[in-house]
Amino acid sequence: MNQAARRIGRTLALVLPVVLVLSGTLAVTRVPWAAPNAESQVLTASSENASTVAKARAPHEVLRDRLLGELQEKNPGVALTHLQEATNGRPSLAQHCVEIARALGQAAVKKYRSVKQAQSYARPVCDTAFAAGVVQGGH
Structure with a gap:
């Protein structure tokens, strides 16, 4: 045995x-x-695509995904602060700031299910893009 x-x-x-x-x-x-x-x-990697070469994602996509994760784990204010820091530290990301802030606004409405609560986190990052995302997310 x-x-x-x-x-x-x-x-x-x-x-x-x-x-x-x-x-x-x-x-x-x-x-x-x-x-x-x-x-x-x-x-x-899986057995089907283990031999294919992985494509690098653009830095702004990586930043957006990281900030959306922070928004879910913490709050939109933290994500917006880190967005501002990232665009200040890496000017090439500034052209994507509006797109990312708008996505954060939409995600905030989904998280809180309240336009008013999501809007309470608005900051002057990328002009009013976060607020625009909140409004879009509320409709």
């Missing part, structure tokens, strides 16, 4: 990692794309 248990254990030890990699469970990694302070992206 002891040998049978060892044989099963060895088989699982060899087969389980292969199954996990093919299913994508172990094929998750974080890759920093830009500056040392830049956020990381999560990439996954």
Whole structure:
């Protein structure tokens, strides 16, 4: 009986990692794309596309996704502050500021289910883009 248990254990030890990699469970990694302070992206691979080359996402897309996550975890005020800091620190992101702030406004309405509560977080970031997003999200 002891040998049978060892044989099963060895088989699982060899087969389980292969199954996990093919299913994508172990094929998750974080890759920093830009500056040392830049956020990381999560990439996954599956057995169908493991040999394809992953395309890097644009910095403004990474920033937008990170800020939308912050809005959900904390509040829109934190996300707007970080948006302002990001556009001040990296001027190339400024051209996307309105788009990102509008997305944050729409997400705030979805989170709070209240235009009034979402609007209470408005800041003068990217002019009135956040407020415009709140209004769009409310309709």
